[in-house]
Amino acid sequence: MSLKTNIFMGALFASMPLALCAQDAGGAFTLGYGASSVSGPAGDLSTLSLDGVGNIALNNSFNIGLYGSFRSVDENNTSDDLAASDFGFTLNYQFLNGVVLGGYLDYAKLDFGSFATDFDTTSYGGTVGYVTNTFGAEAFLGGTETSPDLAAGVDWVDYGLNLRYVVSPQARLGGHIMRSDISVPGGTDVEIDSYGIGGDYAFGNGWSGFGGLSYVDLGAAAVDATTFGVGVGYDLGQISRLPASVSLELSRTDISAPGADADVDTLRLSLTVPLGNRPSTTPLNSVARSAMAPRHNAVSTLLESAF
Template sequence: MSIRILLATAAVIALPGAALAQTTPSMSSTITLGFSSTSLDALGTGIDLTTTSLDVDSDISFGPSVNVGLDFGLSMTEIDTPLPIGIDADLMSFGFEPSYHFANGAYIGAYYRMGDLDISVSLLPITLGVDTQQSGIFAGYESGPLWVEVFYGTSDTDPGIGGIDITDYGLAASYDVMPNLEIFGSYTRTNIDFGGGDIDLSLYAIGADYDFGNGLSLYGSVGRLDVGLPLPISIDATQISLGLAYDLAQAGGGFPGVVALEVSSTNMDLGPITADATSVGLSLTIPLGNNASTTPLNSHSQVARGAYRSAISGGLAALR
């Protein structure tokens, strides 16, 4: 894949979104083009990851009660190691979420998400691929400044691993403390049952977003991943992220876009091994439609917003 594929895909998705946003059924879309550079240090060895990404989050409304959410993601990561080996990891994802909303602010729905991960190594003549699927149900409530949602589902892989069951569940919430300050948080639990034992992954995060009112906004989050193994080994990771965004519409010209710069630091405790990662990311977010968001979809604070319904995928997103 190349940057031309990212731009072409953005155009294919954005044009229908811009057209449908003016008709019935109504549609709004948020598009984020991102670039990030991550430096990972473990045992005195440095590994650099460079990622170019495209994320699209769309919502189609069929009247006041029925909504369909469509998500699309595409990322290309180049991994640079001290060894003379070239490693590329390409990930494409798609999500489908129909929901029914009641007049009192409550809603119920179902979700399906698939991922296609391809890893190519310069010394190997083949590309290694893993497909993932997540499906389940969710329910929530939204009224005024408060939003809360819970979910339950399962995950699977292809090629599959016999005798293993993966269950996901969790909750997310947000609250507008004041018109320009939002706080949000999430908790996600993934249980991997392989017959003779199980592995539990707990991912929890909290974040905030403050709008200064002049086009500038400051946002950030703190998250932690705990991995429970049937072994006397402790594995966990803690990440702190901070971002600054600017609404280009405030500069005049009427361009509907938000640019953001985000820095994050991750500390990983892998039993007898510790590792540290520092990431710097840039993004351009384009909202289309009345209900589109200006929040960068590639931000690490998306974990705290409950964007991931799996502790595995949410934990891996920390290295994006």
């Protein structure tokens, strides 16, 4: 286990005793299966996913957020599985006037099987925001380190803005704008931009709908990916004592690259289970969720929305 991983896990477990002082706590997890059809010579994909979020609100206005995800992607033409995982937490302090100050730490890993060397990132930074009962805004600025390390002198900086708005007790909207700026001394900088918007609506009698759209542009590489998805969910509590909801989502990712365009159509079946005081929510593995509550760098956000 790497030193950065040890630091991350140590910080995560060190925050757990604070739950004993919690005034309010809740969370959810989503288990999903996706079947994807890929255009061109590439084989179809099947994806198993597990996502989770947690929130601990302390008596002294401190708030701890925990989140994580795991993706296992099976490419049907090969015997190798690709895997992606990320874990993170935030620590915020909310003042009486609604201003929020905080910080974040994210760790993500890509396992390419026998195709290439594994790659992991550690992102960290600070946040400033403002929240009310119906509106929330958060700006962040931070950096990302990688393993294997980037070339000497290369810096990776992340910054962006997340917005959330409660339209009514039944409807929510959210979106983000962010950039991961990888500067190369004496070379061409890599600017990865991510934009997203999503929302959900509770129709009543246990039925809900959700949808999202995200766009990632790799700038100088002339590569971009557009993902959109729509889905419907049903609260199983309407017909049983099971506190969970099932959902079905249809999404498409259009990848545009010089001479290598591709479309990935995915049908995703999910089960979402709320924890603590959190109600049944939009599935955590949906395009809508990745647009409304993105990670803190554009690469991780792209993986969350596409798979």
